[in-house]
Amino acid sequence: MSDINQISRPPTHSQQVVDTAFRWLCCGFACLSVLMVALIMLEIAKDAVPAIRQYGPGFLAGTTWDPNTGQFGILPEIWGTLYTSFLALLIGTSFGVAAAIFLSEGFLAQAVFQILKAFGLQFHPVLGKLPDRAEVLLKNLIELLAAIPSVVYGLWGLFVIIPLIRPACNWLNLKLGWIPLFGTTLTGPGVLPAVIVLAIMILPTITAISRNALVSVPPKLRMAAYGMGATRWETILAVILPTAARGIAGAVILAFGRALGETMALAMLVGNANRISVSLFSPANTLAALLANNFPEAAKKDVGVLMYAALVLLAITLFVNIIGSIILQKASAGQEGGK
Amino acid sequence: MNTQDAAINPRITPGPPDPVGPEVNPFADVDFCELERSLRRPRTLVDLLLSNLVSAMTMLALIPLFSVVLMLLWRGGQRLSLDVFTQLPPAPMEQGGGFGNAILGTLIMVALAALISIPLGILSAVYLAQSRPESPFAGAVRFGAKILTGFPSILAGVFAYGVLVLTFGGYSAIAGGVALSILMLPTIILTAEDAIRMVPAKMRDAAIGMGATPTQTTWMVLLPTAMPGILTGIMLAIARAAGETAPLLFTALFSNYWLFRGGFDLKQPTASLAVLIYNFAGMPFDNQVDLAWVAALVLVLLVLVTNLIGQAFSRRQIHE
Numbered sequence: 254m255s256d257i258n259q260i261s262r263p264p265t266h267s268q269q270v271v272d273t274a275f276r277w278l279c280c281g282f283a284c285l286s287v288l289m290v291a292l293i294m295l296e297i298a299k300d301a302v303p304a305i306r307q308y309g310p311g312f313l314a315g316t317t318w319d320p321n322t323g324q325f326g327i328l329p330e331i332w333g334t335l336y337t338s339f340l341a342l343l344i345g346t347s348f349g350v351a352a353a354i355f356l357s358e359g360f361l362a363q364a365v366f367q368i369l370k371a372f373g374l375q376f377h378p379v380l381g382k383l384p385d386r387a388e389v390l391l392k393n394l395i396e397l398l399a400a401i402p403s404v405v406y407g408l409w410g411l412f413v414i415i416p417l418i419r420p421a422c423n424w425l426n427l428k429l430g431w432i433p434l435f436g437t438t439l440t441g442p443g444v445l446p447a448v449i450v451l452a453i454m455i456l457p458t459i460t461a462i463s464r465n466a467l468v469s470v471p472p473k474l475r476m477a478a479y480g481m482g483a484t485r486w487e488t489i490l491a492v493i494l495p496t497a498a499r500g501i502a503g504a505v506i507l508a509f510g511r512a513l514g515e516t517m518a519l520a521m522l523v524g525n526a527n528r529i530s531v532s533l534f535s536p537a538n539t540l541a542a543l544l545a546n547n548f549p550e551a552a553k554k555d556v557g558v559l560m561y562a563a564l565v566l567l568a569i570t571l572f573v574n575i576i577g578s579i580i581l582q583k584a585s586a587g588q589e590g591g592k
Numbered sequence: 593m594n595t596q597d598a599a600i601n602p603r604i605t606p607g608p609p610d611p612v613g614p615e616v617n618p619f620a621d622v623d624f625c626e627l628e629r630s631l632r633r634p635r636t637l638v639d640l641l642l643s644n645l646v647s648a649m650t651m652l653a654l655i656p657l658f659s660v661v662l663m664l665l666w667r668g669g670q671r672l673s674l675d676v677f678t679q680l681p682p683a684p685m686e687q688g689g690g691f692g693n694a695i696l697g698t699l700i701m702v703a704l705a706a707l708i709s710i711p712l713g714i715l716s717a718v719y720l721a722q723s724r725p726e727s728p729f730a731g732a733v734r735f736g737a738k739i740l741t742g743f744p745s746i747l748a749g750v751f752a753y754g755v756l757v758l759t760f761g762g763y764s765a766i767a768g769g770v771a772l773s774i775l776m777l778p779t780i781i782l783t784a785e786d787a788i789r790m791v792p793a794k795m796r797d798a799a800i801g802m803g804a805t806p807t808q809t810t811w812m813v814l815l816p817t818a819m820p821g822i823l824t825g826i827m828l829a830i831a832r833a834a835g836e837t838a839p840l841l842f843t844a845l846f847s848n849y850w851l852f853r854g855g856f857d858l859k860q861p862t863a864s865l866a867v868l869i870y871n872f873a874g875m876p877f878d879n880q881v882d883l884a885w886v887a888a889l890v891l892v893l894l895v896l897v898t899n900l901i902g903q904a905f906s907r908r909q910i911h912e
Binding site: 263292351521570 | 834
C-alpha cells in the first residue's frame with residue numbers, strides 16, 4: 254500500500270499551475286492557427302482597399318494591364334485562370350478516377366495473381382504477397398507525382414512537353430484551324446502545355462481522395478451486386494461509383510481549388526499574354542501567374558492593384574475549397590451512417 | 593462476418609434420392625451456354641474493354657513521373673559535380689558556377705519555417721486531440737487547417753509581403769521563412785492530431801490513474817508515444833516547403849551572393865533552389881539552363897529523401 258502511495262499521489266500546487274498554464278497555451282496556439290486564415294484575409298483586404306476605392310468593380314471587367322498609363326483590369330486573367338483549371342480538371346478527373354478505380358477494385362492484384370498462378374507460384378511464401386504489394390507500390394508511385402515540386406514540372410514542361418506537342422498542335426492548326434479551339438499556332442508557351450502539366454499535378458489529389466471513397470464503399474453492396482450476376486463493370490458503374498459519388502465530387506472540387514491557385518507551372522508555361530482566347534495554343538495568363546510575374550518588380554503605387562488581384566484569387570479559391578471540404582465532410586459522415 | 597454468414601445459411605447437403613417416380617431434370621429449361629463467359633456477349637465485351645481502358649489510363653498517368661525522373665537524371669546528372677554545391681551562380685554568358693548559396697538559403701528558410709510552425713502546430717494539435725469531438729471551437733480550428741491545406745501558396749507569399757516586406761522595407765530570409773511556415777502549419781496540425789488520437793486509451797488512462805495532470809500526461813505519455821506520427825507530418829511539411837517557389841518569389845527574392853557576406857544576416861534577399869530554377873529556366877543561356885536542371889535534380893532528391901524519412905517514421909507509429 255505504501256509503495257502505491259509513493260508512485261501515485263495528487264499533483265502538487267505548482268504542477269497544477271503549470272498544467273493550467275500549459276492548457277491555456279495550447280488553446281491560445283490553436284486560436285492563433287485558426288486566426289491565421291482570418292489574418293491573411295484581413296491583411297490582403299486591407300492592402301487592397303486603396304485600389305478597390307480607385308478602380309472599383311470595373312477592375313474585374315477591364316482588359317488592359319498597363320502600369321505606365323495606370324490602367325488595370327484582370328478580366329483576361331480571371332478567364333485564363335478558370336479556363337486552364339477547367340480543362341485541366343477534365344483531363345485530371347478522367348485519368349484520376351480511372352486510376353482510383355484501377356487501384357481500388359483489385360485489377361492489378363488479380364493480374365499479378367494470374368501471372369503467378371500460370372507459373373504455379375501463387376502460394377509461394379514471398380511471391381505470394383506480390384499481388385497486394387504491387388497495388389500498394391503503384392499507389393505510392395501515383396502519390397509520388399504530388400511530391401515533385403511544381404517548379405520542376407514547369408521546367409519539364411518547358412523543355413519536354415512544349416517541343417513534344419508543338420508539331421502536332423501546328424498540324425491541327427493547319428488542318429482544322431477553322432475550329433476556334435485550334436485557332437492559333439503554338440509558338441512556345443500556351444494554354445495546352447499549361448493544362449497538361451496542371452492536369453498531372455492535380456491527378457494525385459483526385460486519385461487519393463477518390464480511392465478513399467471507393468475503398469470505403471461497404472463490401473455488402475459489392476457482394477450483393479456480384480451475387481445478382483452483375484459483371485464487374487456493371488457493379489462498378491451501377492453500384493460502387495454512385496455510392497462513392499459524393500467523395501469523388503469532393504475530390505474533384507478540391508482539385509479544382511488546387512488548380513486555380515497553382516502558380517509556378519503556369520507562370521512558366523502559360524505565356525503571360527494579356528488576352529482572352531478559346532484557342533488551346535494561344536498564350537494566356539492567370540491570376541496567380543500575374544502575381545508571380547509582377548510582384549517582384551512592383552512599384553509601391555502598383556502594390557495595391559496586385560493586392561486587389563490577390564483578393565480576387567483568394568475569394569475564388571476560398572469559395573471552391575470551402576464547398577469541397579463541406580462535401581467531403583458530408584460524404585464521410587454519410588458513409589459512417591451507412592455502415 | 594464470414595462465420596456469421598455461414599451460421600445463417602444452412603449448409604446445402606444432398607438429400608436422400610427420391611425413391612419413387614422417374615428422374616426429373618430440374619435444369620431442363622436452362623441453356624448452359626448462356627451462363628458461360630463469352631466474348632460474343634456485349635456485357636462481357638464492355639467489361640473487358642473498360643478493364644483494359646482503365647489499366648491503360650493508369651499506366652499513362654505514370655508516364656510523366658518516369659519522364660520527369662529520367663530527364664532529371666539525364667540533363668541534371670551530366671553537370672552534377674562538387675562545384676555546383678560550393679560555387680556562386682554565374683553571371684550571364686559566364687561559364688561554370690553553381691548554386692551553393694541557394695542550397696544554403698533553402699535550408700535556412702525551411703529551418704526558420706520549421707522553427708515557427710512546429711511548436712505552433714504541435715501545441716494546436718495537442719489542444720485538438722484533448723478536446724471533445726463535438727466541440728465547435730475545435731471543429732473551427734480543424735476546418736481552418738483544412739482550408740489552409742488547399743490555400744494557394746502564392747497567397748502566403750502575398751501575406752508575408754504585406755506584413756513583413758512592406759512594413760520593414762526589404763526582402764529577407766525571415767519573410768520567406770514566415771511565408772513557408774504558413775504552408776507547413778496545416779499539415780503538421782492535422783497529422784499530429786491524428787497521431788495523438790491514435791495513442792492507445794489505456795496508456796492515457798493509466799497516466800491519469802497515477803495522478804498525472806493532463807500536462808504531465810501530454811508530455812510524458814502522449815507526445816513520446818505519438819512522436820513517430822508527428823515526425824512523419826513534420827517531414828511531409830518540410831518536403832512540401834522545400835519545393836515551394838511561389839511564396840519565396842517576392843519575400844526572399846533572390847541573391848547571387850552568400851547569405852553571410854559581411855556577417856550572418858537574415859534580413860537581406862536570399863537565394864533558394866526553387867527560385868533559382870525558375871529564374872534560370874527562362875534564361876537564353878545554355879549554362880544557366882543546365883544549372884537549372886542540376887538544381888532541379890538536387891531539389892527533387894532533397895524532397896524525396898525527406899519524404900522517405902517521413903514514411904520510415906510512420907511505420908514506427910503505435911496503433912491502438
